[in-house]
Amino acid sequence: MGVLKDKVAVVTGASRGIGAAIAIRLAEEGAKVVVAARTVEAGQSRLAGTIGDTVAQIEAAGGTAVAQATDLALAADREALVEAATSRFGRVDVLVNNAAVTYFTPVADFTERRYALMFEVQVNAPFHLARLVLPGMRERGEGWILNISSIAARHPALPPGPHAGRGGTVYGMCKAALERFTTGLAAEVYGDGIAVNALSPNRVVPTPGTVFHHLTSDDDPNAEPPSVMADAALALCHRPPGDLTGRIAYSQDLLAELA
Secondary structure: OOOOOOOOEEEEEEOOOHHHHHHHHHHHOEEEEEEOOOOOOOOOOOOOOHHHHHHHHHHHHEEEEEEEEEOOOOHHHHHHHHHHHHHHHHOOOOOOOOOOOOOOOHHHHEEEEEEHHHHHHHHHHHHHHHHHHHHHHHHHHHEEEEEEEEEEEEHOOOOOOHHHHHHHHHHHHHHHHHHHHHHHHHHOOHHHEEEEEEEOOOOOOHHHHHHHHHOOOOOOOOOOOHHHHHHHHHOOOOOOOOOOOOEEEHHHHHHHHHH
């Protein structure tokens, strides 16, 4: 009997980390969740976690979820994801674009292939998925689209700090583009009853990916737990669309505002 009872949510990049935490949180509130990512079996990725693991956690808690193997870099897989959600559950009420492929490499050393892949997964895929779910949301007069961003979208200060050479420029470019897409789409669909927001953590979140890239550690006392992002995501995926849309929100700040 949660706030998302009878709603259907699609969460990308949900095999681990923030995406898995969001999928589990939405399911706790009654949503039927389609869990999407590339990793189906353990060992397919050097990072721990699979879409089956996330589904198992949801079902163990009494929720409803299905796993959909999806390579977000492929347009055909993105179309198949939305088709699978609508075939199984009839519609998509909530879309959470969380999937990411990230390389931390200085601009001078960045390859064209990696550059194109990062933009395909983190910018083109959210754009395409939004276009796929918008017709149904418009028909029902209600929907929620949430794009997971990062503080990396902010412009760096000059003179630069000690981490300027880490190679986060392209990642920041992707997230900045995603945020501009968010506010633009929010304005376009405001009259249709569809909320579109972007959400970033206030601090780095320990996930298999951020730990692998040495951005944080599992025991970092200054890190933000994935549950904080999950709670903030829930807030942006169920409130009246006209009341909370077009936001570039930060998890802890948003939760404090809504408390």
